[in-house]
Amino acid sequence: MAAKSNDLNKPELTDALKKDEDTLTENYFAVSVLRDFILPDLLDKDTVELLYWAGKNLSRQLILDMESLPELFSKAGFGNLEITKQSPSSYTYKLSGPEVVQRFDTNNDDPEFSLETGIIAETVEKTIAAYCLGTYTVNSKAKSVSIKIQIDRN
Secondary structure (H helix, E strand, C coil): CCCCCCCCCCCCHHHHHCCCHHHCCCCHHHHHHHHHHHHHHHHHHHHHHHHHHHHHHHHHHHCCCHHHHHHHHHHHCCCEEEEEEEECCEEEEEEECHHHHHHHHHCCCCCCCHHHHHHHHHHHHHHHCCEEEEEEEEECCCCEEEEEEEEECC
16 A cells, blocks of 8 residues: 655645646646656655666667657657757757746756656767767756766767
């Protein structure tokens, strides 16, 4: 039998439902329920690491390339993805949009984006045939995320 969480600072599912759904993609609610409520309860302190590797695995299964990432992110309800900087040693992406703003609002300005980071890291790795590691930085003020993919060409 599942125990009720005693964490009073956790967002409520009903709070997520009260937001303006006209600006969110159709898939947002399903993604939000899994990502922001169910998985953190199941994975506890391992959430960030496991979601990163789950994202990498998902990318392998979907056989993505870098050009298809923005469309995938839009359709999956992850938000708007754009590449903002590219160098021989890294790629930087910006994730924004109403879905991302909603995640900041639901998670008290501390959402995690490791699933998205894993998807991007593995997709870049497959596309350029070099080992990649992704990290993300949240911008609580702008309610956006910067995802940096470091490339190891050795």
